[in-house]
Amino acid sequence: MNTELFIARRLFSSKDSDQRLSRRIVRLAVAGISLGMVVMILSVAIVTGFQREVESKVNGFAAHLQLVNYDSNMSYQTESINKQQPFLNELKAMPFVDHVQQYATKPGMIKTEEDIQGVVLKGVAADFDWRFFESNKVVGQQIELDSLRTNQVWISEQLSNLLKLKLGDSFRMYFLNQNEKVPRIRQFDVGGVYRTGLEEFDRMFVLIDIRHIQRLNSWDENQISGYEIYIRNMDEVDQAEYAVRNLVLANMNDDDSLLRVVNVKRKFPYIFDWLNLLDMNVWIILVLMILVAGFNMVSGLLVIILERTQMIGVLKSLGAANVNVRKVFLYFSAFLIGEGLLWGNILGIVLGLLQHYFEIIHLDPTSYYVDTVPVNISVLHIVLLNVGALVITLFMLIGPSYFVSRISPEKTVRFE
Template sequence: MPLFQIMNTELFIARRLFSSKDQDQKMSRRIVRLAVAGISLGMMVMILAVAIVTGFQREIEDKVNGFAAHLQVVNYDSNFSYQTEFINSRQPFLDDLKAMPEVRHVQQFITKPGMIRTEEAIQGMVLKGIAADFDWTFFEKNKVAGQEIPLDSLRTNQVWISEQVSNLLKLTLGDSFRMYFLNENERTPRIRQFEVGGIYRTGLEEFDQMFMLIDIRHLQSLNSWEEDQISGYEVFVNDLNAVDEIEYEVRDLILANLVDDESLLRVINIKRKFPHIFDWLNLLDMNVWIILLLMVLVAGFNMVSGLLVIILERTQMIGVLKSLGAANVNVRKVFLYLSVFLIGQGLLWGNLLGLALGLAQHYFEIIHLDPTSYYVDTVPVNISILHLVLLNVGALVVTTFMLLGPSYFVSRISPEKTIRFE
């Protein structure tokens, strides 16, 4: 029985070649090192591309959802403006909605446009009325100064404004200002005085310059609404990718609990409310796929050239192996195993470099961005173990597959000619 069928001789030879320090193969070693360096660079770029794009998407989605929630249950007659029609806060489906496993939190809200006027400037704003069930997690994360608005006691005049509005109107913590509101069928604006109780900064300029948090009871009074009348409910889900399916479930739940003489309700999906933002984020996925494809192809072609050089410089060894009874497929396996070792070495260094740069950006925020253009202050990074595994396995499989064709070159080498030539 041939030796190659008794043990995995191909793997043994490939290991010896991989660890060899043969000085006679200086040219091939340099070219192979360049190929390995190309694989390392490609893997580093792929890791950073995926980490930055997914981090960027997650950061923007979290900020948009922090302002407007994943789903909103509102009056069917309300349009997409911030002057809304009321619904009753005592809805029969509310307990079942909160009990849904896909739903993380449900809170009531009211929105109303108004205008801030100070001695030096005027600024239009959208007031978002919040109640005791409001989840402060997002705004606490983005807080610059101040404390949560006390919503479980008497009506308070404290409000939260963004740092951008604070700088524009020169308002600091504890300052008072007036706001003007105009209701339908009223010629005289209503005036209220508020106090800055908190300042936040999200970097999402489109929202920072617009939204102000306020006690919901102020807006009920300004709209001449009762205590149980609100603009609607905000629904936060556990998985944004499943928000479309959850939207249909919430709709079915609402339809199953219709009440006569009550307002018809509808569900607004955050993706349809702000399509320009989510369409832009989806375009980034295409950019990532293009980068991954180019990097894998470059790494594969680098290894193809490296493999061909190795085969050319190992013609004597190939001739000896064939004279000992090794079939072409056995010799091909030797060089394919060697290529896998070299690819693995390149992937290892690429992972180390990619993770090092990604973690450095994540913890030290080295690279900064203009929030007016990118919605974030620094380049966000999201490092996922699943992404790393998929990138490494995909790169290894694709580059190894690209080497199958060049490995057939060993079948063109004749043992008689190579041995006689040497």
């Protein structure tokens, strides 16, 4: 039997200690640990949820990787590539690839009777994955990309409000190609409205049948702006970029257009750099909360040792070594920390789930890119937080526990 653990358990469950001064101090320390765990769980859940939400929205518009003509710059007026690429089947079969789809973009201008707005048409084909826009749909149906070219387009709710366009309304767009002095005019119908909260992109993109862009650019049916490649895990984007680039180079012929792979993190560095800065804020919060909890437990442990001086003297007179007495108080501290962590986990998870399902706290999407505070409750994160808090706090208590070695049996008599 582990004697030290047995004594610590009896101390933890003892009812006669409720009247002691140390019990009140310890309760404050436990409450501090609980509050710290609540803050840590919510901090990690909110930051990771925010990062995932913004990343998913950016990737929904631009994909994780884009395969484009090497001569195309970062504008949306692109050079074409051949839709028939010899490596497509091999690309789609890569284990980290979730989906591959063709696309084309072209800038234009929407003009109504009262307003005018510059936008970017994003042409989609039958292989387009509608999951992202369906999850952010306000009203409308998917564009029917069958054998006939359709004039149906999807616009954002922001554009809909700005230009006073509703579902079913028609509007004109103007396009100006290079070396053309007279703009081309096309009329389209609003077939759907979406809202992502990412206003920079909502204000820009209009979904349209890709064949309109091919016709506006005088391309044939095999010419597109490029391919969008969706990766299963955002953390694998850099490795995926390297693998896709090697695949493209291995299948490149002298007569083909030179292709390049565009990483979404380098295409929109200001967004992803900002998201990475949030990690530093989380680490600062975690360190501060663990230090506060640790110092609370140190003060509580010292008070407990002072009030249990007689017990320490008895244990030593019975032959217990200093290390055994120290283990008793460390086990006792572990029980107290565990109690604080338990209540902190319950409260933190409940608050996180309430925000996740009921969206209690709202945000300004113009500043934060989301309408409500996003929450990502991860079992792995919670386990790591609990293990880390327990280990670090106990480690901070090792030094103060040496105080028991300064207590001798004969002094306990005088102390009493």
